[in-house]
Amino acid sequence: MISESEIKELKAALSITAVAQRLGLSVANRRFRCFFPERHAHGDRTPSVSINEEKGYFRCFVCDNVKGDVISLVQIALGISFLEAVKWLKDDTPSIIRDSQKYSPSKNARSGQKKEEHPKFFREKMIFDFLSLLSPIPPNSAAGWWLAKRHIYKPTWDKVLLRLIDDYAHVSRELLAKHSLEDLQFAGLFNSQGNLRYGRHPLIIPYVDEMHRPFFFQARAIDKNIQPKELNFQGTIPFPYNKEALDGKFGTIYLCEGAIDTLTLLGNGFNAVGIPGVNSFKPEWVSLFSNKKVILCLDNDEAGRAGEERISALLKEAGLETHSFGLLPEGQDINSWLTSRS
């Protein structure tokens, strides 16, 4: 169990701005866009959630229930429980603390300047260098079996460029040979202790654009005892998972929660894209869905149903047809449903 003093300590150690960034929220001028733009008269075009870094508090000017401390922020952003949010924060604490240095005025002026010149390019280069050190999934490996159990087979995992950290020490060494530890930590690949992250999350799921360029990734544990199951690369989530499917042509697309559900649907012959969490769909993504009929397949739980309502409202406002998948029994996700039927 987690004690109250531990929670206090955790909250004191973390910058709420850094946590918001880690969750993929774009914070500018101590503000970010609300999770529920449909409750806002103009879809929250001007960000209305403000952050009080000193007090570790956030609140939306419009929505009564969008406010709280750093733990509430994680709960709302990821649609998870209090305890899960505490676990998520504890696991990510070292790297979030390192991120926090970016928001304090005492940062190293030289290195800060260097990276602020081309922050986007720097981040993309780091992702590229990291992914190019990883191997494709070997069919007869624990990761291969883990995927097959979820109806995700070699043609699918080759197509979406899934990768495996099969030699953690080698990947770590190669990165350090190519980049300074400071840069690797700044990019979020290494933690504050100087180690490559993702040691317990070896399955790497890149978010690539239509030209197969990676802009983001998630790291997935394949051992079911590891919590959290997934770690996000730091910073903004640029677009939905499997963006390539959003090609502007007329057709149906299944929108699911998580990359693994997306891959299970792809493996079963459905055209699908994914969002990392129920609340991670961004209003600016709506235009990517043009000409698509969207079938929403978020988990059939309270958070998933609320998420579907929110996304559906955004898509409908843009004139798109949406339906709920509607076949999932209470408490199930696409994966548990499809794989339990065979």
Ligand SMILES: [Zn+2]
């Ligand atoms: Zn709001």
